[in-house]
Amino acid sequence: MLFSAHSSLLRGVGLAWLLAVVMTVLAGCAGLPENVDRPVSKALTSEVLTPLGTLVQQRRQLLREGVSGFALIDSAESAYASRLALTVGAQKTLDIQYYAIHADTSTRELLQAVQAAANRGVRVRILLDDFNSTGRNAQVMRMAFLPGVEMRMFNPLPGWRGLGVLRALGALNDFQRIQHRMHNKLFIADNAWGIAGGRNLGEAYFGYSEQSNFIDLDVLAAGPVVRQMSASFDRYWNNNLAYPVASLIRPEELRALREAETSSQDPVPSASVPAAPLSSSPLPEDLPPPMDLKELPLIWAPAELLVDQPAKLIPEENDEHTQDTVVDGLLSLIQQAKRDVLIVSPYFVPGEKMTQTLRVVSARGVRIRVLTNSLASNDAPLAHVGYARYRRELLAMGVEVHEMRAMQRQVARTVFGSSGGGSKASLHAKLVVIDGRLISIGSMNLDLRSKLQNSEVALLIRSRALSQQAIELVQKTLDEGAWRLNLDEEGNLNWKAPPGADFEDALTEPDASLVLRLILQLLGPFAPDEML
Numbered sequence: 001m002l003f004s005a006h007s008s009l010l011r012g013v014g015l016a017w018l019l020a021v022v023m024t025v026l027a028g029c030a031g032l033p034e035n036v037d038r039p040v041s042k043a044l045t046s047e048v049l050t051p052l053g054t055l056v057q058q059r060r061q062l063l064r065e066g067v068s069g070f071a072l073i074d075s076a077e078s079a080y081a082s083r084l085a086l087t088v089g090a091q092k093t094l095d096i097q098y099y100a101i102h103a104d105t106s107t108r109e110l111l112q113a114v115q116a117a118a119n120r121g122v123r124v125r126i127l128l129d130d131f132n133s134t135g136r137n138a139q140v141m142r143m144a145f146l147p148g149v150e151m152r153m154f155n156p157l158p159g160w161r162g163l164g165v166l167r168a169l170g171a172l173n174d175f176q177r178i179q180h181r182m183h184n185k186l187f188i189a190d191n192a193w194g195i196a197g198g199r200n201l202g203e204a205y206f207g208y209s210e211q212s213n214f215i216d217l218d219v220l221a222a223g224p225v226v227r228q229m230s231a232s233f234d235r236y237w238n239n240n241l242a243y244p245v246a247s248l249i250r251p252e253e254l255r256a257l258r259e260a261e262t263s264s265q266d267p268v269p270s271a272s273v274p275a276a277p278l279s280s281s282p283l284p285e286d287l288p289p290p291m292d293l294k295e296l297p298l299i300w301a302p303a304e305l306l307v308d309q310p311a312k313l314i315p316e317e318n319d320e321h322t323q324d325t326v327v328d329g330l331l332s333l334i335q336q337a338k339r340d341v342l343i344v345s346p347y348f349v350p351g352e353k354m355t356q357t358l359r360v361v362s363a364r365g366v367r368i369r370v371l372t373n374s375l376a377s378n379d380a381p382l383a384h385v386g387y388a389r390y391r392r393e394l395l396a397m398g399v400e401v402h403e404m405r406a407m408q409r410q411v412a413r414t415v416f417g418s419s420g421g422g423s424k425a426s427l428h429a430k431l432v433v434i435d436g437r438l439i440s441i442g443s444m445n446l447d448l449r450s451k452l453q454n455s456e457v458a459l460l461i462r463s464r465a466l467s468q469q470a471i472e473l474v475q476k477t478l479d480e481g482a483w484r485l486n487l488d489e490e491g492n493l494n495w496k497a498p499p500g501a502d503f504e505d506a507l508t509e510p511d512a513s514l515v516l517r518l519i520l521q522l523l524g525p526f527a528p529d530e531m532l
Contacts, residue, residue, distance in 0.1 A: 031158050033247045040238050041125065041150070043093065043230035044191040050091040053192040055293060056222045060300060068223035069298035070461055072441075072469055076207025077288045079199055080106060082220050085290035086189035087113045094124045095188040095233045099181065099443070100132040101140045102202030109287060110201065111143060118148030127237050129182040130156035130248075134167055136261050142254055144245030152242040154182040155313055161249070162257055180313040182236065183454035185443045186229055193293070194226040195219070196305075196459045197441055198346075198430045205428070212379065214428035215404070217344075217473070219441045219459055219466075222298065228305035232457060239310040301463035306330070306442070308455040326444050326458050327451040330432050331357050333440075333460075340367040342433040344474055346426070348372040349386035349447035351529050355393060362398045369400045371474060371482060372427065374495075375520070376511035377406035379426045385524040386447070395487050402482040403495065405503060406511050430458075431470055439467045448529045483510060 044050075049057070059069060073079050087094060087110065094117055101107060118124045126143055130153040133141060138161040144151035157178055159167040188194040197218025199205040204213050221229070236242060306326045334341050335357060348370060350358065362368050378384045394401055404427045432440045442458025444450045478484075483495035483506065495506040503510075509517055 032156060033243070036243055036247045038152075038238065038240070038242065038244065041123075042234050042238075043095065043188075043227070046191065046227055048092065050190040050192065052086075052089050052091070052190045052293075056192050059298065060223055063300050066224060066302055067300045068221055068225040068303050069300050070222075070303070070459075070463070070466055071220045071296055071298055072466065072473070073195065073197065073218035073220055074469075074473055076205070076213065076216075078291065079216065079218055080110070080206045081288040081291040082195055082218070083110060083187050083201075084113055084288075085293055086187060086193050086195065087117055088290050089193075089293065090117050090122050090189040092122060092190050093188075094122055095127075095186065095230060095237075096125070097127040097182075097184050097186040097233050097236065098200050099129045099183045099185060100200040100202065101126075101128055101137070102132075102200070102204070103136045103139045104203040104208075106203045106206045106208050106287065107140075107201050111140070114143070115146055115149070118146060122148065124149045125233075125237060126151040127154060127182075127233065127242060128152075129154050130243075131178075131181055134161045134163065135257075138249075138257055139254060139261075141245050141249060142251070145251050151245045152237065153245060153248055154236065154239075154243075155180065155241045156243050156248055162260055177313075179453055181454050182241075182310075182313065183443050183450070184232070184236065184307070184457040186233055186457065188226060188229055188233060191230045192226055193220065193222045194229045196221065196229065196443075196457060198428050198443060212424040212426055214379075215425050215477075217429035217431060217441060217470070219461070220296070221303070221459060222293075223300075225303045225305060225459065229457075232305060232307045236310050236455075241310060241313060299463055299466045299469075301461050301466065303459055303461040305457065306440070306460050307457040310455065312455050325451055326442065326456040327446065329460075330440055330444070330446070330458070333434055333438065334358075334361060334432070337361055337366045337434050339435045341369070341435075342431075342471060342474060343368070343370045343446060344372075344427070344429050344431045345370070345446040346373050346378070346428050346430065347380060347383040347387070347445040347447050347449070349383060349445075349449070349529050350390055350394075351448045351451075354446065354448075354451075355390055358394065358399055359397045367400070368398070369402070369478075370394070371402045371404060371477065374403035374405060374483065374511065375509040375516065377404050377424070377426050381516060381520060382523065382527055383447070385520050385527050386529045388520075388524070389529075391485060391493060392487060392491065395485060395493075401485045402478055403485065403510075404477060404482045407481050431474075433467050433470055433474075436467050436471065437464045438462055439470055441470075 073082050094114060114124055133153060143149050157167050161167060186194060186196055195218050198216045199218055203209045205216060207213050306329050308325050331354060358368055372387060375381060375384045391401060407425045430442060430444055440458045440460045442456060444456035444458055450456050479498050483497055486494050486496055488494055495510050497503050497505050
């Protein structure tokens with residue numbers, strides 16, 4: 001599967017030329033540019049009011065200082081509509097920070113709206129982690145060459161982008177650096193409204209993938225906490241690991257890569273639409289309009305932004321920044337729980353220290369519930385290996401463990417609002433709710449990769465109302481689309497379906513093929529927790 005996405009492209013380039021490219025990559029000849037010019041820029045000051053800023057002030061009249069407004073973005077439709085609303089409403093600035101932006105139809109429309117914002121004078125800054133900007137997805141970098149748009153790639157990899165994940169081979173001599181990735185996800189308009197959560201930008205996150213869609217959760221924020229989000233964006237944007245796209249690739253290289261893609265794969269955009277860096281496939285008929293921010297119900301509450309420092313991604317400085325991370329902050333709060341903790345983490349690899357924390361909390365009588373992916377619903381099956389090592393121990397200490405089913409469409413549309421049109425769903429939401437009054441929603445998983453390797457960001461909100469909304473959404477999943485794990489008297493695992501569910505109990509990894517189960521058993525002993 002690792003090679004299948006690129007096989008048709010590789011067949012078209014010729015074996016001799018391919019070998020020359022691979023030898024070049026393996027030799028590590030490509031390197032990152034030096035003495036790069038990075039003009040410093042910062043978010044809009046709070047004193048400058050735009051229509052979006054004025055709307056926030058109008059909506060928070062008579063409220064105490066310091067509170068911000070929040071709305072859960074609990075469906076694929078609202079995820080797209082909310083980002084489109086911020087894009088079309090922005091008058092001064094748009095700051096967009098993601099781990100991945102995929103070159104597909106729904107994202108094409110969103111980025112065309114971003115271009116329209118730049119055309120009307122909005123300063124657009126796009127900050128993207130560089131790991132996934134290969135093949136067709138590299139065409140997103142064409143945004144950097146549009147008037148009014150600045151784009152930087154964070155912690156870039158050297159090498160030809162047509163090789164996809166194989167590009168990492170050219171940086172094996174710099175392995176410690178390239179394994180650290182910017183996983184942050186923020187979408188901010190006029191320093192007044194912002195979105196944080198688990199979603200990247202792509203059709204699988206907006207419910208339009210024909211294969212598999214992600215069940216995810218974001219939160220829309222308005223007011224003072226957005227200034228913290230903007231400050232976080234600025235720290236990453238002005239960091240030395242952020243490289244302007246023009247320092248990494250030229251427009252003619254992107255054109256050549258696009259031509260190689262179109263000669264061997266499905267068509268990408270025609271030259272008649274030079275600003276559309278994505279697929280020219282027909283648009284989904286039901287793309288939602290911009291969300292009405294004036295009518296959107298908001299819950300007002302105090303909040304703080306938890307965010308890792310960019311220095312966490314610098315190998316020589318990493319040790320100084322792994323004891324004060326977003327994940328550590330959440331574990332500290334979990335340790336203070338008095339009644340219950342709800343954890344939703346698609347990749348849940350706790351490791352020994354996190355497991356010990358949960359053991360201590362559970363021993364105090366605190367109820368701990370975990371929802372994660374089943375093997376069949378996990379889009380990263382190797383991550384399931386690390387999680388599976390801890391299942392029996394977690395169950396033995398009293399933690400309630402649930403695994404989401406790789407649901408069919410008619411079931412998926414009842415969970416977290418909607419997963420969209422694909423026949424398979426994969427959990428991607430990341431949240432923690434403590435004592436029904438403190439909720440964290442962000443980019444982080446509760447795993448060692450989020451703690452040690454990736455940078456993360458999360459909104460921590462003190463609100464019973466918002467916490468209850470999230471609990472009800474998760475409870476719907478537990479009641480209709482997830483197994484609860486148990487240990488029988490002999491210590492064997494079994495999967496119990498909810499009462500009345502249209503799927504059955506299981507004694508082995510449900511819905512997963514025998515071949516997949518065997519492969520994971522073979523690879524499991526060689527996969528360290530911190531790399532999963």
